Amino acid sequence: MAEEKKISQGLKSALELGPVLLFFIAYTRLKDETYVFGGTEYSGFIVVTVLFIPLLLLSTAILWKLTGKLSRMQILTAVLVIVFGGLTAYFNDEKFFKIKTTIVYGLFAGLLGIGLLLKRSWLELVMDDFLPLKPEGWMILTRRLTAMFAALAIGNEIVWRTMSTDAWVKIETFGFPIALFAFFMSQSFLFQKYADEPDEEEA
Known part of the structure; x- marks a missing residue:
């Protein structure tokens, strides 16, 4: 690799x-x-x-x-x-590009959800180096992020089906990324509580 x-x-x-x-x-x-x-x-x-x-x-x-x-x-x-x-x-037809956002968020929610059913956090596999957490912390974060992605997928469907293209472009460009950023900022207490600190030998 x-x-x-x-x-x-x-x-x-x-x-x-x-x-x-x-x-x-x-x-x-x-x-x-x-x-x-x-x-x-x-x-x-x-x-x-x-x-x-x-x-x-x-x-x-x-x-x-x-x-x-x-x-x-x-x-x-x-x-x-x-x-x-x-x-x-x-x-x-504009709708195909607008649906893409629903599929992206829906896929992430589905994949993380499948991992949860298997009692695994697949989020940990891709973020462990960046954000070391204890196993229980990863499970909690994965459940919350799964719900967040599902909410964004549903939100995108509501936006593009009921609002103008102007509104969709603005929300797609700024609204959804800001919502994700706010989500991760709101998890700061979880990151602190379940931080996986290396022991002295590993350090």
């Missing part, structure tokens, strides 16, 4: 969040425009969605080149963006 290389947190954040912010900026500029390709009219949203695909892939490729590693979430996101972005363009 290739050794992960270290890069600055600022560069890493720029590569991860840059495409999403550029999508938002491009949407605000092109949302009222209509473009014709091959005799078919496409809204600004669909054009921006199609442009977002190579931008995300380029950012992901640069991140992999610089670090030598990609997380499962980054790989899954790239695959789903390609699939549902392609469906959005092919059927000329």
Whole structure:
């Protein structure tokens, strides 16, 4: 397995969040425009969605080149963006790209839920190096995060089905990430209570 290389947190954040912010900026500029390709009219949203695909892939490729590693979430996101972005363009229908968010959060909730049924925290497998917790702490965090992902999936369905595309883009770009950030901040007491401190020999 290739050794992960270290890069600055600022560069890493720029590569991860840059495409999403550029999508938002491009949407605000092109949302009222209509473009014709091959005799078919496409809204600004669909054009921006199609442009977002190579931008995300380029950012992901640069991140992999610089670090030598990609997380499962980054790989899954790239695959789903390609699939549902392609469906959005092919059927000329915005809903396919909007559903992608529901599927991402729903998959995370489902996978973590399956682990819980097996009495395992699969969250621990991907976050243990970053956040060392005792086993009981991982189980509690996994149950809470499973519920959070399920709530976000349901929330996305409500938003895109009942609100405007403008509202969905803003909530997708800022609302859901802020909600996840707030969730992890709210778990600070759990992190302190179940922190897995190394013993003296390990230290």
